Amino acid sequence: MGVSKTSLFTKQQNEIALMAKALAHPARIAILQYLVKVNSCVCGDVVEQLGLAQATTSQHLKELKKAGLITGTIDGANVCYCIDPKAWKQFRQVFGDFFKDDVNMDRNCC
Numbered sequence: 835m836g837v838s839k840t841s842l843f844t845k846q847q848n849e850i851a852l853m854a855k856a857l858a859h860p861a862r863i864a865i866l867q868y869l870v871k872v873n874s875c876v877c878g879d880v881v882e883q884l885g886l887a888q889a890t891t892s893q894h895l896k897e898l899k900k901a902g903l904i905t906g907t908i909d910g911a912n913v914c915y916c917i918d919p920k921a922w923k924q925f926r927q928v929f930g931d932f933f934k935d936d937v938n939m940d941r942n943c944c
Contacts, residue, residue: 850932853925856901861886861894869904869917877912 840848857863861884868883869876881891895915898904902921906913 846928850928853901853928856897856903859894859897861890862898865891865894865898866903866917869915875907875914875916877909877914880915 840851843851857866864884865880868880872879880895881888884891884894886894895904895906895913899906899915902918903925904915905918906915908914
C-alpha cells in the first residue's frame with residue numbers, strides 16, 4: 835500500500851475527506867438517521883435497528899465516535915449513543931460549503 839500524501843492537499847480538502855470517510859458506509863448512514871430520528875440517547879437499540887451483528891455494529895459506532903459525530907456514555911452494561919450537535923453542525927457546514935457552487939448544466943461536457 836502506498837504512502838498517503840495528504841500534505842499535498844489543503845486543510846479543508848483533508849477535513850472533507852476525513853468526514854466523507856466517516857460517512858462512507860450505508861450502515862453508518864443508517865445509524866445516524868436512526869439517532870437523528872429518535873432525537874435522544876439510544877442504548878442497545880442500534881443493533882436491532884440495523885439487523886447486523888453486534889460486533890459489526892460496534893465497529894461502525896466506533897468509527898462514528900472517532901469522527902466525533904456521536905458521543906457514547908456507559909450506563910451499566912449498556913453504552914448509550916447520541917448525535918453530537920456541535921459536530922453535526924460542523925459536518926453540515928463543511929459539506930454545505932463544499933456543495934455551494936452550482937455546476938453549469940447547459941454545457942455538453944462528455
